[in-house]
Amino acid sequence: MDNNKEKTENREAEYEKMVDNAFQHLLDTYLASRHRKKVDIITKAFNFARQAHKGVRRLSGEPYIMHPIAVAQIACEEMGLGATSICSALLHDVVEDTDYTVEDIENIFGPKIAQIVDGLTKISGGIFGEQASAQAENFKKLLLTMSDDIRVILIKICDRLHNMRTLASQPANKQYKIAGETLYIYAPLANRLGLNKIKTELEDLSFRYEHPDAYASIEKKLASTQAQRDTLFEEFTAPIRKALDDMGFEYELKARVKSPYSIWNKMQNKHVTFEEIYDILAVRIIYKPKHPDEEINDCFQIYVAINKIYKSHPDRLRDWVNHPKANGYQALHVTLMSAKGRWIEVQIRSEHMNEVAEQGFAAHWKYKDGNEITEDEGELNEWLSTIKEILDDPQPDAMDFLDAIKLNLFASEIFVFTPKGEIKTMPAGCTALDFAFQIHTFLGSHCIGAKVNHKLVPLSHRLQSGDQVEILTSASQHVDPSWINFVSTAKAKAKIQAILRREGKEIQKAGEALLAKWLAANDLEMTTSVLDKLCSLHGFSVHESLFKAIGEKTVILGDRDLDEIRGKKKFESTIVSGGWRRYVPFLKSNDKKTTDPMLSDDTSTEGLIVVTKNLNKKKPIFISEENIHRYLFPQCCHPIPGDDILGYIDNKNHIEIHKRSCPVAAKLKASYGTRILDAKWDMHRRIFFDASIEIRGIDRRGMLHDISDVLSDQLGVSIHKVTISSDDGIFDGSIELRVHDRKDVQVIVDSLKRINGMQEVQEII
Numbered sequence: 001m002d003n004n005k006e007k008t009e010n011r012e013a014e015y016e017k018m019v020d021n022a023f024q025h026l027l028d029t030y031l032a033s034r035h036r037k038k039v040d041i042i043t044k045a046f047n048f049a050r051q052a053h054k055g056v057r058r059l060s061g062e063p064y065i066m067h068p069i070a071v072a073q074i075a076c077e078e079m080g081l082g083a084t085s086i087c088s089a090l091l092h093d094v095v096e097d098t099d100y101t102v103e104d105i106e107n108i109f110g111p112k113i114a115q116i117v118d119g120l121t122k123i124s125g126g127i128f129g130e131q132a133s134a135q136a137e138n139f140k141k142l143l144l145t146m147s148d149d150i151r152v153i154l155i156k157i158c159d160r161l162h163n164m165r166t167l168a169s170q171p172a173n174k175q176y177k178i179a180g181e182t183l184y185i186y187a188p189l190a191n192r193l194g195l196n197k198i199k200t201e202l203e204d205l206s207f208r209y210e211h212p213d214a215y216a217s218i219e220k221k222l223a224s225t226q227a228q229r230d231t232l233f234e235e236f237t238a239p240i241r242k243a244l245d246d247m248g249f250e251y252e253l254k255a256r257v258k259s260p261y262s263i264w265n266k267m268q269n270k271h272v273t274f275e276e277i278y279d280i281l282a283v284r285i286i287y288k289p290k291h292p293d294e295e296i297n298d299c300f301q302i303y304v305a306i307n308k309i310y311k312s313h314p315d316r317l318r319d320w321v322n323h324p325k326a327n328g329y330q331a332l333h334v335t336l337m338s339a340k341g342r343w344i345e346v347q348i349r350s351e352h353m354n355e356v357a358e359q360g361f362a363a364h365w366k367y368k369d370g371n372e373i374t375e376d377e378g379e380l381n382e383w384l385s386t387i388k389e390i391l392d393d394p395q396p397d398a399m400d401f402l403d404a405i406k407l408n409l410f411a412s413e414i415f416v417f418t419p420k421g422e423i424k425t426m427p428a429g430c431t432a433l434d435f436a437f438q439i440h441t442f443l444g445s446h447c448i449g450a451k452v453n454h455k456l457v458p459l460s461h462r463l464q465s466g467d468q469v470e471i472l473t474s475a476s477q478h479v480d481p482s483w484i485n486f487v488s489t490a491k492a493k494a495k496i497q498a499i500l501r502r503e504g505k506e507i508q509k510a511g512e513a514l515l516a517k518w519l520a521a522n523d524l525e526m527t528t529s530v531l532d533k534l535c536s537l538h539g540f541s542v543h544e545s546l547f548k549a550i551g552e553k554t555v556i557l558g559d560r561d562l563d564e565i566r567g568k569k570k571f572e573s574t575i576v577s578g579g580w581r582r583y584v585p586f587l588k589s590n591d592k593k594t595t596d597p598m599l600s601d602d603t604s605t606e607g608l609i610v611v612t613k614n615l616n617k618k619k620p621i622f623i624s625e626e627n628i629h630r631y632l633f634p635q636c637c638h639p640i641p642g643d644d645i646l647g648y649i650d651n652k653n654h655i656e657i658h659k660r661s662c663p664v665a666a667k668l669k670a671s672y673g674t675r676i677l678d679a680k681w682d683m684h685r686r687i688f689f690d691a692s693i694e695i696r697g698i699d700r701r702g703m704l705h706d707i708s709d710v711l712s713d714q715l716g717v718s719i720h721k722v723t724i725s726s727d728d729g730i731f732d733g734s735i736e737l738r739v740h741d742r743k744d745v746q747v748i749v750d751s752l753k754r755i756n757g758m759q760e761v762q763e764i765i
Helices: 002-031 039-052 066-078 083-090 102-109 111-122 135-146 151-165 172-192 196-210 212-224 226-247 260-270 292-309 351-364 382-392 398-409 432-439 441-445 481-485 490-521 528-538 543-551 559-565 663-671 703-714 742-753
Strands: 250-257 281-288 332-337 343-350 413-417 423-427 447-452 455-457 469-473 599-601 609-611 621-623 645-649 655-659 676-681 689-698 718-727 730-739 758-763
Touching: 002 039, 002 066, 002 083, 039 083, 039 102, 066 083, 066 151, 083 111, 083 151, 102 111, 111 151, 151 172, 151 196, 172 196, 172 663, 172 676, 196 212, 196 260, 196 351, 212 226, 212 260, 226 250, 226 281, 226 292, 226 343, 281 292, 281 351, 292 332, 292 343, 343 351, 423 432, 432 441, 432 447, 432 469, 432 490, 441 447, 441 490, 481 490, 490 543, 528 543, 528 559, 645 663, 655 663, 689 742, 703 718, 703 730, 703 742, 730 742, 742 758
Parallel strands: 281 343, 621 676
Antiparallel strands: 250 281, 332 343, 413 423, 447 455, 447 469, 599 609, 645 655, 645 676, 689 730, 689 758, 718 730
16 A cells, blocks of 8 residues: 555655646747846746646646647747747636636736637637537637737647647547648648648648548658668758858758648649659748848848849749738749759748748737837737638638638638729639629629720639739629629628528529428428428428528429328338449338447438437447448548548438548547547458549550550459540540449559550549
8 A cells, every 4th residue: 555655645746746847848938039137027927827737637647737838839839929829728728627717817817818818718629628519619719719819829829739749639520620620720820820830730630630640651752761861952952051050141941841741632633653752842941131221132032043044043032022922921833843853942041030920920910129029919910900801700600610711711812903002912812703703792793894904804803913804893793692602701601691691582482482382282381391301302401491492483383292292102212322432222211220229220221220319429430341331422522442531420310431631530539529430441352342434544455455554454444434435545434333442443543554655543532
């Protein structure tokens, strides 16, 4: 007994020492910064938080206070924030997790720190807890709170970064949820704030947990090609160093290696292998201006000098120096041809530009009292006007709201001019109609076209930076529902939807009246059950959509509707949804009963699994040949064995299976995180799945024979359909195949690439 007591005491002593060392490291980092030194209040905040969280442990087993210290360390060291932010970070979980109130914080630490802690408390809701089911709602609260103080979101990003760094202690379904919302919300938000380094780490950590095998593969390949990159970097930069030395610059040359997530993203989007990506290495020149007023001139002098050494790519000069990005980023990007025949991007930045690129908006804080700096919250709040506008008229659906925010905050920007020469900032990809709504709702709702650079263009015309735009209107013009398909700004979407909703309510009322009349004529009543059946038949999720469709005459009520209401409909489906998985018949609900007490049979949906409240969401579900027919496979992403997948419990408690990289799944993870399940394949190559492959290459006699030979004779693949056309010696085609899993697809792609004349082979996702 004494031995156990001694062990406990020793462990507690080790924990105390760990906490003391972590806080001392925080103080040392703060004291080494240029911030005005306020050690007393930071120490006071630490002691207060330590006492408040006493005895509480994280899932990893370490004292809970280590988390607030780590968040404060990130705020101080990686964002360059000062005493107010550090104190707020140390105290950020006190109100949520202990008996202390915001009023207590205000009495001890003052109104500013209390306001930030209050904001962080409002948006938390237990980020790892069951309460965080609707992340969109938390995000909405976060944005509302940001309106008061930008540091709320900065510290929230620090909090999220530390949670991602310690995500290994969480069960898999929580890992997917947290990684998903990080990729969907927090990484783009960090990017919008100019926190490039943090954005990259958040993306890589999310990628690591969602696609562990792909992450490990890219890390291994990066490590194995490191020596080649080092040699290339040294050879490429040697003449640049000499030129900079001759010009008398103080500078630093850095190799920037593309992150695993960026590499994977490019592999997915461009359908290329790791070996086919040529921009993994970039070079960064960070120079000290010879004089503060000459910063921009020096940048272009360096550009001219390196252009004399290497030939530059004419279409790849990016002048972010004279035209900074929306997040404050400044640099000159030029792509040069190396002596080895490789294009290499060079980024030219001053020390100040580099600081802004690393620390984002936090680096903008003004200098005061000589060489010391202090936080000025007013400096960072300009860009919040967009958010406030969206919050004035938020979308009723959580995921629409998230999309609206992402459309505006995370888009890169262009500059367009009014007929009078006024400059307006718009998101890239916006249309003439977006521009009209940006100026005024009346202008947008009556817009019939536009003149861009004095030429007539349609409403859907996409604007480019530097365009001069004149909006043309007509009093007889009305908002058209099709407009929603091509506008891209949150403001235009919100206004169009608001106008359509207003008009739609009148059509809806007329449709409801028509339905009531039709039901009465057939001796039926308008009950919830009847409406649900009709919605299910016509593919509507809510009754209002059905009323509107009847009012618009897009749904004409008839015998089929009567059969549905009276239960005469026969179940005829023989394939799992969408025709993706063939030859897998649904079992009738009385053919096979589930043996899992956490899952139940649902006789109304012909054998689909229905989740009960007893399901242990921490355990993975396994998809096998025996139960595959009991899951839903929506048509958004077509997962097949070998893909990283997850499960999502839908509104009817059925389980949908998505790829973890699916855009729909990304929204589900961000908005409905507690419905996410870890899903794994348990297949034994007995079922075929449909796969489509696109091919392109140089046409020649015998090409089709060679393709058929590779697929049928060498690989023994069952070809379902081949379509090939040739034009001017170039052929394009698609092949529909039956495969067992993702490995089959990769073998087929690799084999086809080896055919003489074949240029491109990629799977159609």
